[in-house]
Amino acid sequence: MSVSGPQAMRALDDALRDIRREEDDITKRIARANERVGKLRETESGQLRALAAVRLSPDVQSELAGKLSQAETRAREMLKNHAAAMADMEKTLAAKEAALAKLSTERQELLENAAEWQAEIDALDAPVKAALANDPAYGGLIAERNETEKVAIEADRKADMAEADREEKGRPYRDDPLFSYLWDRGYGTVDYSAGNITRILDAWVARLVGFAKARPNYAMLIAIPDRLREHAEKLAQDTDALDTRVNDRERAALDAAGGGKARTAIEAAQARVDAIDAELLTIEDAREDLTEKQKQIADGGDPTFAGAVDMLAEAIGGTGIEKLLAEARATRTDEDDAIVVRLEQTRRRITEEQLELDDERSRLKVLEARRRELEDIEFEFKKSRYDHPRSRFGNDKLVGDLLTEFLKGGMTAAAYWGQWRQSQDWTGSSGPIVPTSRSRSSKSKGSFPLPPGGFSPRPPSGGNWGGFSRPRGGGMSGGGFKTGGGFKGGGFKTGGGF
Incomplete structure (x- = not known):
């Protein structure tokens, strides 16, 4: 059973929401x-005071009780402030989470609506193709565009070769210190400037290394690649301009066949999805900062809380009670023995709580890493436009068993993303060609190895759902039909980028 792009996107959103909820x-x-x-x-301090009341003289007991009581009062007030700070932080985070959920739901609804509009457009495939086949101007544009692209590809190849030659064949010139010295000074050009003695010495060096003959050769070697690259880029721009004209023809044919309303709706949906992605990233960044602060406060990183605990522990530790405990155990006095038992129970509970804290901290660390990896995958999912209505995944375990395995740590993020890439395909009238992803920046915090093609840089805000340029080789422009290198083998796409 296959999974559509919007369905897969919903599964990833739900998984992220569950992870964030568990983190909270x-x-x-x-x-x-x-x-x-x-x-x-x-x-513990109260039990120590009670023990002191039994074992110490009245003067010592009074001094001890006052010291502990003062520390307790101050610590209690600090803990109260700590609890209030946690409550405020939780309220703020809940608002951020609600905003994320609302935007994600709206985005999902837009994708589902777009799938219906796309179906309307796909149903017009035959009449649109027929109209374009009978349009000589369209056929001429396709031929011109393909020929221009062919020349552009060849020009790009020649520019690459020239740049490689410049690097390889120019190395002996650059490695010659005397030639480099004269070249850097502009010797033999109108830019050269030097005194009489220096000119005499430079002329001698130039004759020594044959500079007069070598300079024009090197100048041509380093200049040709730039000229070829400029020419290749001009041809690429010409191809893009022809793409736009082809897309305009295709849009007109679709509108004439009755698909204008659906196309306009998809374009509007795409614009809104782009805006939502920008909002989502902004809120996610803000939520990430708040979450870090919340974790610090919760785990005693708050100076107020840490000061309360440290102050109370210092008061307890400075009482010399350990000796009293040893003496109480050695006597047969029922009262102090009972206090010692309760004190031991209290300290055992403190130890148990500390062990539980260590366990929760470890779980939180693992969960946080998994959530960040899933955020990276979701971002790349959107960047690759896998949430597109035409996107399909043949392996439904990607949103079932494999997702569970990844979340449990049984599969790396790179392996899980590789499964998505292998399973993905496009349906309908010749689906989009996704640009090759570039290397990932340090903005995202994931630490797993990069999958084939790398991960795309995650910007501080702004999405990439529909805006990309046509790749070389007959891909799809940002908001147009896919020509596929010509009408007969291609089909069409909506003008909104779907």
Whole structure:
């Protein structure tokens, strides 16, 4: 059973939402555990005061109780402020999460609507092809465009060869220090300037290395590639201009066949999806910063919370109570023995809470890494336009067993993305050709190996759902029909980039 692009996009969105929700839950559990540790420290100090009341003289007991009580009061107030900060942070994050969910839902609805409009356009495939086949101007444009592209490709190849020659054949010139010296000074040109003695010495060096004969050869060697590259780029621009004219003809044929309304709707949907992607990235970046702050506060990174715990622990640790505990265990006094038992239970609970905290911290770290990897995959999914209504995936396990395996850590992000790439195909009238992805920037925080083709740089904001240029070889321009190198073998696409 195949999975459509919009269906796959929804599955990835749902998985990301679940991961973020679990991250929030773990963060809250860490915060509650830290608060429990703080309260257990208060209980511990109270039990120590009770033990001191039994074992110490009245003067020493009074001094100890006052010291602990003061520390407890201040720590309790700090913990209260800490809890309030956590509550505010959770409220802000909930608002961000709601905004993300709302935008994702709107985006998904746009994709689903676009699939229906695309079906209307696909149904007009035959009459549009017939109209274009009977349009001599269209046939002439296709021929001109393909010939121009052919020449542009050859010009690009020659420019590449010339640049390679410049690097290889120019190396002996650049490696000769005397030739490089004269070249850098502009010797033999109107730019050369030097005193009489220097001119005499430079002339001697020029005769020594045969500069007069070598200079024009090197000048031509380094200039030709630039001229060829300029020519190739001009031909590429001419091809793009012809692409635009071809797309205009195809749009006109589609509109004449009754597809104008659907095409306009798809273009509007694409524009809105681009805007949504920009909003999503902006909110995700803001949410990421808030999440980091929330985790710091929850895990005692907040100076207020850390100060409360440290102050209370210092007060408890500076009382010399360990000796009292040893003495209490050695006596048969029921009262101090009972206090010691409760104190030991309290400290055991503190140890258990600390172990649970360590476990939750480890889980959160793993989950955070997995979420960032999935965000990277989702971004590349959109960049490759795999969420397109015409996009199909033959392996439905990608949104089932394989997704679960990836989330559990049984599959690397690179391997999971490779499965998406291998399974993907296009349906309908000759689907889009996706540009080759470029290398990934440091903006995204994923750490897995790059898949074939690399990951695309994730911008701070702004999406890439529909805006790309026609690749060399007869691809699709940003918002046009796909000619496929000519009418007979190509078909058409909507003008909105779908």
